[in-house]
Amino acid sequence: MTTDTAKLEAFRREVRAWIRANLPKGWGTPEYKAPDPFSREAHELGKWWQKKLYEAGYTGFGYPPExxxxVRPPEEIAIIREELARHGAPPGPQSLGLLVAAPALLAHGQEWQKKRFIPKILSGEESWAEYFSEPNAGSDIANIQTTAVRDGDEWVINGQKIWTSMWEFADFGLIACKTDPNAPRHRNLTCFIVDCHSPGLTKLPLRQMTGNAEFGEEYFDNVRVPDKNRVGEVNQGWAVVLTALISERSGGGAFWGGGAAAITGATTRLAAVRAV
Structure with a gap:
């Protein structure tokens, strides 16, 4: 075993021990009554857990101290996410904040945006949504039809978004809008920070067969956003979208990989006690 590998394994043991010591009592056992995953109670549990992670130094890696x-190497970040998933840790309210909003703000945001929003994402104080997908712009994000029209120091947003996670509890959202109908694809989008409680923003649940509403849809009817909330340059929003999506996919891969390991382990244990 190389020195680097040994250090990473030691770090994994450290993370694993901390998680086991700090999870809610009885977590993961049949006796523990977990809240409905889409309830306010579950959301608050996630905020509590993220605060503990933040205070322990197990989140916020890769972001400048200011x-x-x-600052942590990507291998350690992946280990933390894998172990959290492997132990079935409470899902934080900040998956989209950490994986989408914060990376986009760090790469493209104004200085005041970074100082105002990133710390509260890392600590779990504020939750975020991603307003990219539309009825005709799912896998083809560049086909966005929601518009933002400049009106003095504000932008007026009209359109529809769909398949939104954290739709009910998010405080802020990163939205991509078409700002130049005459410009070519990938050169006509601009991204903004939108307050999820803005006048003119209607949020509706998308009910699944289970009755749950994991996703929502939103209607923007003359929603006004100040120009200071613009992320990146006008009509250069495609770069912001790519930053957000690349971060979401790469970070999610580590998390879901750990989840797969947890499922495999649970299946193995079940097979050991059941007669086939």
Missing amino acids: YGGI
């Missing part, structure tokens, strides 16, 4: 972050 924005509340701790």
Whole structure:
């Protein structure tokens, strides 16, 4: 075993021990009554857990200290996410904040945006949504039809978004809008920070067969956003979208990989006690 590998394994043991010591009592056992995953109670549990992670130094990696972050190598970040998933840790309210909004703000945001929003994402104080997908712009994000029209120091947003996670509890959202109908694809989008409680923003649940509403849809009817909330340059929003999506996919891969390991382990244990 190389020195680097040994260090990473030691770090994994450290993370694993901390998680087991700090999970809610009885977590993961049949006796523990977990809240409905889509309830306010579950959301608050996630905020509590993220605060503990933040205070322990197990979140915020890769962000500069001036924005509340701790610099860590990607291997350690992946280990933390894998172990959290492997132990079935409470899902934080900040999956989209950490994987989408914060990376986009760090790469493209104004200085005041970084200082105002990133620390509260890392600590779990504020939750975020991603307003990219539309009825005709799912896998083809560049086909976005929601518009933002400049009106003085504000932008007026009209359109529809769909398949939104955190639709009910998010405080802020990163939205991509078409700002130049005459410009070619990938050169006609601009991204903004939108307050999820803005006048003119209607949020509706998308009910699944289970009755749950994991996703929502939103209607923007003359929603006004100040120009200071613009992320990146006008008509250069495609770069912001790519940053957000690349971060979401790469970070999610580590998390879901750990989840797969947890499922495999549970299946193995079940097979050991059942007669086939």
